[in-house]
Amino acid sequence: MTAQDAAPGGPGILLVLDGWGHAQPGADNAVDAARTPVLDELTRRHPSTLADASGEAVGLLPGTVGNSEIGHMVIGAGRPLPYDSLLVQQHIDSGELRENPRLVALLDALAAGVGALHLVGLCSDGQIHANVGHLSELLAAAAARRVPRVWIHVITDGRDVADGTADTYLTQVTALAAAAGTGQIASVIGRGYAMDKAGNLELTDKAVHLVADAVGAEVNTASEAVHASERGDEWVAPSILRDATAAGIADGDGLVWFNFRSDRIQQLADRLLDHVAATARTVHTLSLAQYDTRADIPALVQRADASGGLADELTAAGVRSVRIAEAEKFEHVTYYVNGRDSTVRSVEEHIRITGPGAPDYRARPEMNLDQVTDAVVEAAARPGVDLVIANLANIDVVGHTGDYSATVKACEHTDAAVARIVTAAAQSGRWLLLVGDHGNAEKMTKQAPDGTTRPYGGHTTHPVPLVVVPSHEGAGTALPERATLADVAPTVLHLLGHKPGSAMTGRPLL
C-alpha cells in the first residue's frame, strides 16, 4: 500500500523551523539578512501567511513572547492552551495561590516547627521559565503565615532577557522581599549551571551543593557574584552570601520551586531531592506548576488538559507519523506536540538525532542539521509513512547565543536543508507545511531595563511565517491574511484528507 492510498488526502511533511519569526527588515533582523533563496522562493510562489505565535493567540498573557513548549503544544492541539504561566497568574490574581491548601499546610508546618522556607527559581521577567512577580506572591504568603526564615536562591537569567541585566533583577528581588517583610537572598547561580537539561550533572551538582549545603564562592553581596562572572548572567558562578552560610537545607525545611516551566528545572529538582535524601534530611517540596520530575513534587497549579489534539486524531484515523528532531528539540515534536503525553503510540515512530553537542553554538551554527535532514529525506521516501513531523532547531538554538552573524549562518544552513526537503517532498508526492513556533532570530537586540540596547538571543512576540507547498504544482489556493498556530493541526488534517478534531478551535487554512 502506498502512502497516497493510506491517507485519502495525501501524505505530507510538517516542518517546524524553530525560532523563525517575521519582522520588518532592520539592522538586527538575522532572518532577513541571511541569504535564503529557497525560503524566499517558496514564500513567493506558494500559499503563505503569517501566524500569531505569542500572547493570547496561543494561551499566554497578552504581549508575552512565545516559546517552544506552548508553540509545539498549540501546533499539536489545534487550539490555544492556557499555559502554566497564565494559570499561575490567574491563581495569583484570584487570591487562590495564597490560600492553596498545600502551600498553607507547608507554611504553617514551617512556622510551627521553626523550619526555613527555601525559594528557588529563575529571577527575571522573561516569562518563559519563570516570572519574578510570582516570587513576590510566595514571599507574601510566607510572611502572612509567619514563616520564621525565608531564603531566596536566585538563578540568574541573561537568556530569556538581555544579558547584563541580572543586577537589575537582584535589586528587584531585594525590593520584593522588603515589601513582603520577609526573604533574604542566600545564594546566586547562573542558569547555565542550575538549569542544564542535557544531563551535564557536574553543572547541576554545583547548584545542588549550593542550595542544599550552602557550598559556593563566598560573596558579600549578590551583585558582587554577578559582576564577577566572566561569561555573563547565564554563567554566574555558584555563590553563597557571607551572611547566609547557614542557609543549607536543614532536616524538616520546606522548598518551593518557583519556575513554572519544568524542562530546565526538573534535572536539578530530582538531583537535589536525591542528595538531600542521601544525606538523611527530609525537605518538604512543592512546585508552582506541575513538573516532569522522577520525584513526585506536588504542584500548586495544575496543567491544562491538552488531549484531543493531532496525535489523538492521527491515532484514530490510523495515520502513521515519523517524528524527527535533534536532541535539543526532540521532546517538542513528540511529547509537546502530543499534548505533554509521553506515550509513543503504535502509529508513531520517534527519531532522535544525536551528534556532537556544542558548549557554544556560535562555533557550530550547522549543529546536527545534516543528519536531521537525512532522516527527513529517508522517512519521506518511505511509502508507509503518511506524515513526517520534524523540527529544524538551528535558527532558535543559535539565535539564543545572541550572536548576530552566527544566527545569520544558522538561517542559511536551514535554507539549504529546506532545499533538500522540498526535493524529497516533490519526489514522494508530499505536501510540505513550513511554520515557525515563535519568533527569535528576526530580532537580535533588545532594550535593557536601564534603557541601553543590547544583543538579545531570546524570543519575540512577532508572528511566524507559514507556507504550504502543495503536492502538485498549481494546486494551492491563497491562505487567509492572518493565521495562528492553532490553525496548523486542522490544516495538516485537511491536507491528509481528514476533518479537524472536535476539540480543535483552529481552522483549516485551505
Ligand SMILES: O=C(O)[C@H](O)COP(=O)(O)O
Ligand atoms: O530554555 C531555553 O533554552 C529558553 O529559555 C527558551 O527556549 P525554548 O522555548 O525555545 O526552549
Ligand SMILES: [Mn+2]
Ligand atoms: Mn522554539
Ligand SMILES: [Mn+2]
Ligand atoms: Mn528558544
